[in-house]
Amino acid sequence: MxxxxxxxxxxxxxxxxxxxxxxxxxxxxxxxxxxxxxxxxxxxxxxxxxxxxxxxxxxxxxxxxxxxxxxxxxxxxxxxxxxxxxxxxxxxxxxxxxxxxxxxxxxxxxxxxxxxxxxxxxxxxxxxxxxxxxxxxxxxxxxxxxxxxxxxxxxxxxxxxxxxxxxxxxxxxxxxxxxxxxxxxxxxxxxxxxxxxxxxxxxxxxxxxxxxxxxxxxxxxxxxxxxxxxxxxxxxxxxxxxxxxxxxxxxxxxxxxxxxxxxxxxxxxxxxxxxxxxxxxxxxxxxxxxxxxxxxxxxxxxxxxxxxxxxxxxxxxxxxxxxxxxxxxxxxxxxxxxxxxxxxxxxxxxxxxxxxxxxxxxxxxxxxxxxxxxxxxxxxxxxxxxxxxxxxxxxxxxxxxPESLAIFLWIGVGGMMAGLMGPLAIGALWRRANKQGAVASFIVGVISYGLIYRDMIPRLEVYGNPFAAAGYSIFIASFVMVVVTLLTKPMPKEHVEKLFGPEKNSSTNQSSFTS
Structure with missing residues (x-):
């Protein structure tokens, strides 16, 4: 045999x-x-x-x-x-x-x-x-x-x-x-x-x-x-x-x-x-x-x-x-x-x-x-x-x-990651994060990933690299999340405290979830 x-x-x-x-x-x-x-x-x-x-x-x-x-x-x-x-x-x-x-x-x-x-x-x-x-x-x-x-x-x-x-x-x-x-x-x-x-x-x-x-x-x-x-x-x-x-x-x-x-x-x-x-x-x-x-x-x-x-x-x-x-x-x-x-x-x-x-x-x-x-x-x-x-x-x-499994699976993952970064990752750490910032970050993150991955944004050519496209779009989505949140009203205090509990002191924005 x-x-x-x-x-x-x-x-x-x-x-x-x-x-x-x-x-x-x-x-x-x-x-x-x-x-x-x-x-x-x-x-x-x-x-x-x-x-x-x-x-x-x-x-x-x-x-x-x-x-x-x-x-x-x-x-x-x-x-x-x-x-x-x-x-x-x-x-x-x-x-x-x-x-x-x-x-x-x-x-x-x-x-x-x-x-x-x-x-x-x-x-x-x-x-x-x-x-x-x-x-x-x-x-x-x-x-x-x-x-x-x-x-x-x-x-x-x-x-x-x-x-x-x-x-x-x-x-x-x-x-x-x-x-x-x-x-x-x-x-x-x-x-x-x-x-x-x-x-x-x-x-x-x-x-x-x-x-x-x-x-x-x-x-x-x-x-x-x-x-x-x-x-x-x-x-x-x-x-x-x-x-x-x-x-x-x-x-x-x-x-x-x-x-x-x-x-x-x-x-x-x-x-x-x-x-x-x-x-x-x-x-x-x-x-x-x-x-x-x-x-x-x-x-x-x-x-x-x-x-x-x-x-x-x-x-x-x-x-x-x-x-x-x-x-x-x-x-x-x-x-x-x-x-x-x-x-x-x-x-x-x-x-x-x-x-x-x-x-x-x-x-x-x-x-x-x-x-x-x-x-x-x-x-x-x-x-x-x-x-x-x-x-x-x-x-x-x-x-x-597909020719490469490691690359193919990222076609679907990259847009999801860009959409999640601001609302979930930043929102888990920052009590001030609000609905307007999260919505803007979600929309901009997903759209920017699609545009960057398809080499449609000047000077950000990624040539089919989904990791680079996701990395750039995560940066963009995070920036939008912070800026829009700071320019708009905070979420109701009652809702924030329901989520995170009362602030331990007023000088920190750190959530009790990260302590």
Whole structure:
């Protein structure tokens, strides 16, 4: 039996066991789902470590295990700006906003990030606008389905279309059963597996595993022998739209600050048992979240080790494991990569379903209905139906896969980030932030992202770099938020104190949420 065949057989065995485990957790989550709120948030149900594993797993998508290593394989060490900077931006943003999201969600019964923003500013426009803008996250979902299909193709020899459908069916089964409970329980298991593999890849890179002579220096020499500009002495790649300069790297960092409160991540804060556990939860997220992006080092190692060029750079991690390890270990990677993909996909799909079930149906069309029990039943049904519809839409859009997963998913994310920065990130820290400033920031942020990304603003040409477009638009949206707020009346004192509590002293604008 050849090595390729052995890997495929072990991959099938482990994959069946893994999928069975995920469906079991889906059933377990269903038993804990009694109403629409449970389906949407799993409110106050999990401790800091379980939830922390779920959050870092959701953050580290298929792009982390395939897209970023693929860029490292193609470009070399200069591409490591992405895995180094993005966790600092994301988890730094979480430190700023998680407490407000958790406290407001618990205090007012909010279920989604658009609903929390609408409550913060007493604005139906912001709530509905953010909900509609969240539809752009379908691009993110598609990127995960594509990553899963590539993994199945590489490790198990499946046809691409069949692989997409297998992923979709598994997601559909366990998410329609348990919603957020199934999402969090499966993500916690997946996060643990992902951390183990990321630590293994880090060890392999540091020791130069598979490279003659061993050590990082040998890896660097082997990389430069194949691509002279890919070594660690090349900090930036001239004229590259993403890694061309220190300024572009800085914009990449700025672009990720609001990432931690995107709907599929921010709503997970609501599942924490109580606010006293926030410090442990966030500390765990920061540490574990810094480890997972080290998967990109596997792309560097793959460039050093693999002799034959890959037809698709995103295949580098599966190809590296097949080259260096026995079939069982290489097949185990297929499970872990699928974990990364499912852990992001399921959170995205649940939050996407709540656009229809909560933000549009419950809070808009049914807000004046007096039969709350009926509204809750309908919201639960709509949430489950929307899960199926979202997955089917994602499958249809996956038929023509993008060249780079890491870039493609940002087509939808960038506008969402620009729209959220002022209303949520600044609004979490600044009591003075008001409705007029938030609305202006939201509108300007979204429009400026679209214009900048399409190179329609003079002297801000980003040449298809969504990180730079998001970074610029976040700067613009933040400036608008501050200026418009200062030029308009504050929100009613009663509403502000209802949100933040009484000011501790009149000389500070710092919210009690950040103390």
């Amino acid at each position: 050849g090595a390729e065949q052995s890997v495929a057989i072990w991959s099938w065995v482990l994959m069946v066991l893994f999928i069975g485990l995920m469906i079991y957790f889906g059933y377990f989550g269903m038993r804990r789902t009694r109403n629409a709120d449970d389906f949407a948030t799993a409110r106050s149900s999990y401790g800091p470590i379980v939830l922390g594993l779920a959050v870092v797993a959701t953050t580290a998508s298929g792009s982390t295990f395939m897209g970023m290593p693929g860029q490292a394989y193609s470009l070399g060490f200069a591409s490591l700006w992405y895995p180094i900077l993005y966790p600092i931006g994301i988890y730094g943003g979480m430190l700023l906003t998680a407490r407000m999201v958790k406290l407001m969600g618990d205090k007012f019964g909010n279920r989604t990030i658009p609903e929390i923003v609408g409550e913060r500013y007493q604005s139906e426009f912001l709530r509905v606008g953010l909900a509609i803008l969240s539809l752009l996250l379908i691009y993110y979902i598609v990127a995960q389905l594509v990553a899963a299909a590539i993994m199945f193709e590489t490790m198990m020899g499946l046809d691409y279309t069949v692989a997409v459908w297998i992923t979709a069916i598994v997601l559909c089964i366990y998410l329609t059963m348990g919603g957020s409970h199934s999402d969090i329980l499966t993500d916690a298991v997946q996060g643990f597996l992902m951390l183990c593999i990321a630590l293994l890849v880090l060890f392999m890179f540091l020791t130069g595993y598979g490279v003659s002579g061993g050590g990082m220096t040998a890896v660097n020499e082997a990389v430069k022998a194949k691509n002279p500009t890919a070594g660690w002495d090349t900090l930036f790649i001239p004229e590259h739209p993403t890694y061309g300069s220190a300024w572009l790297a800085f914009l990449l960092f700025i672009a990720h600050i609001p990432f931690g409160v995107l709907p599929h991540l921010g709503n997970k804060f609501l599942a924490l048992k109580n606010s006293r556990q926030l410090k442990v939860f966030l500390m765990f997220c920061v540490i574990a979240g810094a480890v997972l992006p080290m998967m990109a080092l596997g792309g560097i190692l793959g460039l050093a080790v693999l002799d034959e060029p890959l037809s698709h750079a995103d295949q580098v991690i599966p190809a590296l494991f097949k080259e260096l390890f026995p079939p069982f270990v290489a097949a185990l990677l297929a499970v872990v990569v699928l974990s990364a993909i499912l852990s992001t996909s399921d959170g995205l799909i649940v939050s996407f379903s709540q656009i229809f079930a909560n933000d549009l149906y419950r809070k808009t069309f049914a807000k004046n209905q007096t039969d709350e029990a009926k509204v809750e039943r309908n919201a639960l049904i709509i949430g489950r139906v929307a899960v199926v519809g979202t997955i089917l839409l994602g499958v249809w859009m996956s038929y023509n896969p």
